[in-house]
Amino acid sequence: MKFVMVVLFIACVVSAQDNTVVDVLKTLGTESKLLELVQKAKIDSRLEGKGPFTVFAPTDDAFAALPEDLLAKLESDNLLLTQLLEFHVASSKVMSDGLKNNQLIPTLIGLNIRINIYNTSKPSVITADGAVVIRPDNVASNGVVHVIDQVMWPVPTGDIVKGIASNIHLSTLGSAVSKAGLVASLSGDGPFTVFAPTNEAFFKLPAGVLDGLLKNVTALTNVLTYHVVPGAYFLPGLGNGDTLKTLEGKVVTIKNSMDAPAMVNNATIIAQIAESNGVILLIDTVLMPPSMHYELVYERK
Known part of the structure; x- marks a missing residue:
């Protein structure tokens, strides 16, 4: 036994x-x-x-x-x-x-x-x-x-700047980041969350606004840093009604409910891409800092 x-x-x-x-x-x-x-x-x-x-x-x-x-x-x-x-x-x-x-x-x-x-x-x-x-x-x-609940794809082999540069939908943003001298900052350790307007988002701007921004580095920098938040906020981390302080100094507001795509201000988030120093969230509309909205949009109409 x-x-x-x-x-x-x-x-x-x-x-x-x-x-x-x-x-x-x-x-x-x-x-x-x-x-x-x-x-x-x-x-x-x-x-x-x-x-x-x-x-x-x-x-x-x-x-x-x-x-x-x-x-x-x-x-x-x-x-x-x-x-x-x-x-x-x-x-x-x-x-x-x-x-x-x-x-x-x-x-x-x-x-x-x-x-x-x-x-x-x-x-x-x-x-x-x-x-x-x-x-x-x-x-x-x-x-x-x-x-x-998801496959972790693509594998994050580079930082945010490299991720933007390698994405055919973000070539306008890539040029703007370089023009504003933000390459070194966004290549840092972070982590950062970048709300990244697609080429189509930039094309939706009123006539003359994009050209004006590219000729005014200070204004361009203000707009771009309004799209960057310290910290890594993937979609599950965006709560409905959350306000996130941007590098530009002002806040963006999140809308995130079960029955609609997540939004930041008036822009819809259409994809997320993990990078080694944070996350890129593709959006369909360029975000304008409140203090610059009238100057950049309405005065050029």
Whole structure:
């Protein structure tokens, strides 16, 4: 009888030791696509190793929300797929109660995931590069799995200035940032949130306003710094009615409800892009500081 009990005890210990992060992903029931991609990239054996690992695991719905062409590209480019998956795995074990606002967590690819904790609701919302942690602390023998509601894409390989420069929809903003001499500031450690008007947003300005700004560096700087907020405010961190103080010194007001896209002042937020020193939030309208609104818009009509 004692021998049987010892055997059973050893079997239970071995079973517990074998409960790796890969096994946890299998038991969650929402991670079949992630598991498929992990096996395709051949990193499953690594994740079954000693670790420890913290896996930020997008759900099947998160992968389904990606554009079809992007998912097809990931599945056909093993290097790109591996980079994406390794960015979702931290090279340490961090439980949710050990996460702090603006904490940077190194990943297997060598880049950092930015953690934010927002008190816009109860309980507080935890995000990883803007993706909400919806099911934390799924413990494994070699780490922990935190389920997230989005795929962390694109992988943030550069700072905000580089992110603007590489985005075809933000070329006008990029030129304006350079003209105003803000490249060095927005390349700093931050973190910053940049409400980034698209090219189309600039084209919506009344005739002559953009040309006038580009000829007046002081006015241009005032307008651009009105689009920058200290801190990293991903969409889940924007509470309805929040006011955020900008680098220009005045505040912008957030509208964010369940039944409409989030807005800052009168501009709709159309996308968010994580960068190494903050986040870019693309908007469809240029924001005007209250003191400059009449001068820049109405006097030129």
